[in-house]
Amino acid sequence: MSSAQWSRRRAIGAGLGAAAFALTGCSGDSAPVRRLRLATGPQGGPYNAFGHALAQAVAGSGGPLEVVPVSTAASVDNLRKLDDGSADLALAMADVAEDAVLGRESFPRPAKVTALARVYVNYTHLLVPADGPVRSVGGLAGRPVASGAAGSGAQVVAGRVLRAAGLSDGPTPAHERQLGLAESVRALRAGTVDALFWSGGVPTPALSGLANELPLRFLPLDGYVGTLRERHGPVYTAVTLPASVYGLAEPVGTIGVGNYLLARDDVPASAVRALLQVVFDRWRDLLREVTAGARLEPRFAISTGEVPLHPGAVAYYRSVYG
Incomplete structure (x- = not known):
């Protein structure tokens, strides 16, 4: 058990009595509305959809919060915004969030980031035209590949897969x-790239639309999970794109990465508790926007690896689930 896991369990076991006591009576008709800026992702993407759904759910709850979604480039950009104070809340992939907390890769120093919940799992998609020559990751050597937007978690995992496959340098790297x-x-439709990486829920509507226009092949990536775990930790897991989505005739093994709802450590505990109440009351509506068949359960939600839970989140889980 890591030190972060032990600290999380010890904190939940103790219940953060002082924090829970401080929250008593914080809500009420006279409470001022607190506005929280939520860094989401690009327009049309799943983070943006989740963020707007959460904002609507919070607005409909009648509580003392207002959530304002902010469009961004996604995970890396979101964590930087949390750290510099231009956002109060953010969505980010687990691998990037751990980089931020530990001050590695894209983050020169540890960022001021805490977790509220692990909300769902991203599936890494690598797709190519079905009638094209590429049938494995190795076939991307020397070819142009859409690897995700700069500042996105998709670009991080795509780069790590390409490095694991030996395609980030050498005589014939993927471009x-x-x-x-x-x-x-x-770009894939036009043929200006030969492959497309994406990390998101299943199905992702933009990819479902593309699959209806263009026969696609989804390349298996589960063989790289072990290498990624050795190099970057247990945030990576083996998951399966199920048969029938995107017109798949059979399941395709790939890489799963959790998505975290995050907050600055100075967001008040009372605001965190009110927000999580909405998340758990409305999780079916929220997850319907981004991935099919997912559930949000407490034991899943608190599994945030090296990213510490916000004290308000600890108090919420303790008060509701014991």
Whole structure:
């Protein structure tokens, strides 16, 4: 058990009595509305959809919060905004969030980031035209690849897969083109890239639309999970794109990465508790926007690895679930 896991369990076991006591009576008709800026992702993407759904759910709850979604480039950009104070809340992939907390890769120093919940799992998609020559990751050598927008979690995991496959340098590296999802879809359709990486829920509507226009092949990536875990930790898991989505005739093994709802450590505990109440009351509506068949359960939600839970989140889980 890591020190972060032990600290989380010890904190929940103790219940943060002082924090829970401080929250008593914080809500009420006279409470001022607190506005929280939520860094989401690009327009049309799943983070943006989740963020707007959460804002609507919070507005309809009648509580003392207002959530304002802010469009961004996604995970890396979101964590930087949290750290510099231009956002109060953010969505980010687990691998990037751990980089931020530990001060590695894209983050020169540890960022001021805490977790509220692990909300769902991203599935890494790598797709190519079905009638094209590429049938494995190795076949991307020397070819242009849409690897996700700069500042996105998709670009991080795509780069790590290509490095694991030996395609980030050497005589014939893959040529990464940092394109957002909409641009990537257009480029694959037009033939200006030979492959498209994406990390998101299943099904992702933009990819379902592309699959209806263009026969696609989804390349298996589960063989790289072990290498990624050795190099970057247990945030990566083996998951399966199920048969029938995107017209798949059979399941395709790939890489799963959790998505975290995050907050600055100075967001008041009372605001965190009120927000999580809405998240758990409305999780079916929220997850319907981004991925099919997912559930949000407490034991899943508190599994945030090296990213510490916000004290308000600990108090919420303790008060509701014991």
